[in-house]
Amino acid sequence: MTNFWDTELYLSSDKDQLFEQETWPKPFTFNEDVVRVFDDMVSRSVPLYKEVVACAVQWTKAYYQPGTKIIDVGCSTGTFLELLGRFLKTPATLVGIDNSEPMLAKAKEKLSGLEDTHHIELICESAGNSSFENSSIVVMNYTLQFLPVHQRQQVLNAVYEGLVPGGLLFLSEKLRSPYPQFQETMTRHYEAFKTRNGYATNEIERKKEALENVLIPLTQMQQVAMLHDSGFAAVDSLLKFHNFTSFIAIK
Numbered sequence: 354m355t356n357f358w359d360t361e362l363y364l365s366s367d368k369d370q371l372f373e374q375e376t377w378p379k380p381f382t383f384n385e386d387v388v389r390v391f392d393d394m395v396s397r398s399v400p401l402y403k404e405v406v407a408c409a410v411q412w413t414k415a416y417y418q419p420g421t422k423i424i425d426v427g428c429s430t431g432t433f434l435e436l437l438g439r440f441l442k443t444p445a446t447l448v449g450i451d452n453s454e455p456m457l458a459k460a461k462e463k464l465s466g467l468e469d470t471h472h473i474e475l476i477c478e479s480a481g482n483s484s485f486e487n488s489s490i491v492v493m494n495y496t497l498q499f500l501p502v503h504q505r506q507q508v509l510n511a512v513y514e515g516l517v518p519g520g521l522l523f524l525s526e527k528l529r530s531p532y533p534q535f536q537e538t539m540t541r542h543y544e545a546f547k548t549r550n551g552y553a554t555n556e557i558e559r560k561k562e563a564l565e566n567v568l569i570p571l572t573q574m575q576q577v578a579m580l581h582d583s584g585f586a587a588v589d590s591l592l593k594f595h596n597f598t599s600f601i602a603i604k
């Protein structure tokens with residue numbers, strides 16, 4: 354077996370050239386066109402994407418309680434569950450939740466090699482309607498940010514309720530700085546990161562417009578307060594690069 358940190362993620366998609374074309378998804382949505390390029394898009398648009406997915410696997414292995422569920426909310430094409438399934442030797446119930454049918458169709462394909470070891474459930478629903486009962490791990494990477502702000506507390510409350518004692522929430526979000534000057538500089542550096550990853554200025558601008566009022570970032574203080582308000586006493590941050598942060602919270 355390859356050393357964990359040398360392992361590649363299972364990414365399979367066309368190259369993301371969506372925002373170079375004559376029409377592009379505006380407002381941004383996770384439709385068939387986005388799904389077709391999603392693995393390339395997310396790995397070129399989210400700083401430390403591979404490290405975040407790998408850390409989520411390591412924390413899952415550390416906090417998983419046999420007999421409970423591992424739930425990935427906004428699982429997209431199943432990249433996290435696939436890496437986890439390869440490295441988690443104990444057979445487990447791996448649940449992927451997403452409200453985009455085409456995402457789940459890709460996830461089904463990606464996870465098909467793990468069905469001999471793990472029980473896999475893919476559920477098409479909105480996170481606002483999900484149950485997290487009998488879970489010891491809930492992973493929510495870059496998904497809460499797409500829910501209406503007024504729904505987020507209720508989803509985190511349900512996650513807290515559903516987790517067994519000692520259970521872990523691994524949450525990653527795009528955030529914004531409360532200080533306009535920092536926000537401006539952070540955005541500039543984030544956009545330079547995208548440029549280095551091969552996106553042209555007009556692609557970056559078009560996607561930024563398409564994401565307005567669709568991806569609504571909170572500040573770190575607001576996010577941490579929401580986690581505490583839902584009941585989590587132990588909350589910490591694990592990784593941060595530009596305006597993207599991963600948190601861990603234990604019940």
Ligand SMILES: C[S@@+](CC[C@H](N)C(=O)[O-])C[C@H]1O[C@@H](n2cnc3c(N)ncnc32)[C@H](O)[C@@H]1O
Binds near residue numbers: 383406432433452
């Ligand atoms: C940026 S992607 C998440 C990336 C993924 N977690 C990963 O690490 O590769 C956001 C995902 O959340 C899903 N999503 C958006 N709103 C949702 C909602 N209300 N309920 C469930 N899934 C949602 C989208 O379909 C999309 O697959």
Ligand SMILES: O=C(O)C(=O)C[C@]1(C(=O)O)C=C[C@@H](O)C=C1
Binds near residue numbers: 394527560
């Ligand atoms: O491209 C951006 O500006 C992003 O914010 C990246 C981001 C995200 O954080 O969810 C936005 C949409 C895609 O789903 C993939 C990544």
